[in-house]
Amino acid sequence: xRGRNRFSVGRKLSHCLLAGLGLLSFSQSACAWxxxxxxxxxxxxxxxxxxxxxxxxxxxxxxxxxxxxxSIVVVNKxxxxxxxxxxEIKGASxxxxxxxxTLSNLFTTPLATGVPFNxxxxxxxxxxxxxxxxxxxxxxxxxxxxxxxxxxLKTLPNNTLKLxxxxxxxxxxxxxxxxxGVAGKKLTYIPYKGGxxxxxxxxxxxxxxxxxxxxxxxxxxxxxxxRALCVFDSVPLPYPAKxxxxxxxQDIPSCAAAGVPVExxxxxxxxxxxxxxxxxxxxxxxxxxxxxxxxxWRGFMEKGAFRQTxxxxxxxxxxxxxNEQMHRQLMKQAxxxxx
Numbered sequence: 519x520r521g522r523n524r525f526s527v528g529r530k531l532s533h534c535l536l537a538g539l540g541l542l543s544f545s546q547s548a549c550a551w552x553x554x555x556x557x558x559x560x561x562x563x564x565x566x567x568x569x570x571x572x573x574x575x576x577x578x579x580x581x582x583x584x585x586x587x588x589s590i591v592v593v594n595k596x597x598x599x600x601x602x603x604x605x606e607i608k609g610a611s612x613x614x615x616x617x618x619x620t621l622s623n624l625f626t627t628p629l630a631t632g633v634p635f636n637x638x639x640x641x642x643x644x645x646x647x648x649x650x651x652x653x654x655x656x657x658x659x660x661x662x663x664x665x666x667x668x669x670x671l672k673t674l675p676n677n678t679l680k681l682x683x684x685x686x687x688x689x690x691x692x693x694x695x696x697x698x699g700v701a702g703k704k705l706t707y708i709p710y711k712g713g714x715x716x717x718x719x720x721x722x723x724x725x726x727x728x729x730x731x732x733x734x735x736x737x738x739x740x741x742x743x744x745r746a747l748c749v750f751d752s753v754p755l756p757y758p759a760k761x762x763x764x765x766x767x768q769d770i771p772s773c774a775a776a777g778v779p780v781e782x783x784x785x786x787x788x789x790x791x792x793x794x795x796x797x798x799x800x801x802x803x804x805x806x807x808x809x810x811x812x813x814x815w816r817g818f819m820e821k822g823a824f825r826q827t828x829x830x831x832x833x834x835x836x837x838x839x840x841n842e843q844m845h846r847q848l849m850k851q852a853x854x855x856x857x
Contacts, residue, residue, distance in 0.1 A: 551797040553588040553615055560593050560607055560618040562600030562627075566714025567684060568649055568731040568822070569621045570594060572786055575818050576619075576809055585808050596711065599623055599685050601633040608639045610791040614798035617643070622689040622784045625845040630687035632856035637838055640789040641799055644806045645829040645837065647819065649784040650755065651693055652770065653747040654728045654735050656720055664748040664776035667727060668701055676704040682716045682725035685709050687854040689784055690716075692845075693729045693750060695852040696780045720744060731784070732767065733822030748773035750782045755823045767823040783825060785841070787834070803830055 559577065563569045570592070577590040595603035600623040607618045618640070628635045653664055661667040671679055681697075683690025686709045694707050708725055710716045713734030720728045720735075721743045728735070729750070738744045739762045746762075748771050749755055755767040773780050788806060790799060809815055810828060819826050829837055849855050 551614070551795065551801055553586060553801075555615055556589045556591050557586075558593055558616045559590050560595055560603045560616065562595055562603030562618060562623060563621060563684070564596045564712030564715070565594055566734070567712040568733050568784075569619050569786065570712070571733055571822075572646070572818075573619045575814075576806075579809050579812055579814050580805070582814070583808075583812060585805055598633065599627045599631065599688060601627050601631060601635065604628075604635045604640075605633065607789070607791050608635055611793040613791050614794045614801075616791050617802065618789050619646075620785055620787045620789060621649070622845065623685070624785065624787075625842050626688045626692070626849065626854075629846060629849050630854050630856055637789070637842065639792055641792060641794050642834050642838065643788040643790055643799060643802050643830065645785060645787045645827065645834050646806060646810065647786045648825040648827045649731050649733075649786050650823055650825060651689070651729045651750040651782055651784065652732055652735065652823075653750070653773065653778070654717075654720060654730055654739075654744050655726065655747060656723050657743055657745050658723070659726065659745060661727075661747065662745075664771070664773055664778050667747055668697075668778055671697065671701040671703050671705065674703070677706045679705050679727065680708055680725040681705045682708050682710060682719050682728045683730075684711070684713050684716055687849070687852075689782065690729050692848050692852060692854075693780065693782050695848075696782070697778070700778060700780060717744070731822070732824075736761075736821060736823075746770045748776040748778060749823075750780055751825070752781055757820045757823055759820065767820075786824070 559573050561570045561573045573592045577592050580586060580590050603618055607616050610616045624637050655661050681694045691707050694705050698704055713730050716728050716730050717735045717738050719725055721738050735744055750773050752772060754772055757767040760766050
């Protein structure tokens with residue numbers, strides 16, 4: 519009996535090795551890799567922002583539905599505009615127990631700082647969604663529409679209007695620069711540590727406007743503290759549920775339709791460390807596909823008004839390359855590139 523068991527186990531291992539080399543089809547359940555300790559999900563940004571909220575949401579869904587045996591631990595590493603987080607996972611070569619959820623600082627941080635990091639240093643897993651940006655003002659602001667805001671920007675002296683955003687030389691300031699280009703006038707851009715703080719500063723009227731993600735300002739909008747002027751996308755958001763003063767996400771006009779020809783979408787994607795095995799990458803792709811199939815995910819997408827675009831494999835890599843180049847051009851125009 520023992521001899522037969524040893525032979526059976528040896529044959530199974532041989533089949534798994536052959537399957538891994540693509541020489542033999544073998545059941546995934548017999549050979550699949552899975553984590554053997556808690557998985558660290560790094561957020562290269564502060565707490566309360568869009569990436570942090572999505573990471574903690576994923577953490578909860580995985581736990582609630584038992585989508586893997588090990589737990590997910592969310593760790594914020596925002597130092598150096600996210601460079602702290604990116605460099606940590608870059609240096610964790612071969613470690614399949616570290617993930618990072620990315621935003622546009624995947625591109626902007628290395629371009630602006632010269633830090634020795636590029637998205638190609640990591641292993642792409644999946645684009646979970648694309649995040650929107652909305653032009654927000656305080657509910658008591660005199661600016662009722664995006665046109666009102668742009669008229670003020672064009673007519674007031676340079677640097678009169680204060681725009682709050684997350685970080686310096688990152689996506690929020692890039693959008694601010696694009697607004698300046700349309701108006702031909704300068705804003706005063708005020709950087710904060712995260713989107714949660716940005717929204718609070720606007721509620722407190724310490725700035726005239728922000729370009730926060732929907733989920734970062736959603737609770738304040740529902741409470742009637744903020745007003746949404748337009749969304750920086752080519753089309754309105756697709757969510758019809760009424761949320762604030764009889765308005766839905768769908769009722770917010772696109773900025774282009776409101777006379778502000780500025781578009782910008784931000785990545786919410788997952789990467790692993792370099793040097794991980796294909797079956798480890800496949801495990802997480804399958805995990806996040808399962809997360810995206812839950813009713814909680816559908817509710818989260820609607821609450822945060824995300825564009826539900828998901829990519830993996832070559833399509834994801836192609837998108838990353840094109841968006842890196844787009845950010846390089848935008849940051850060159852703004853004078854944000856590291857010297």
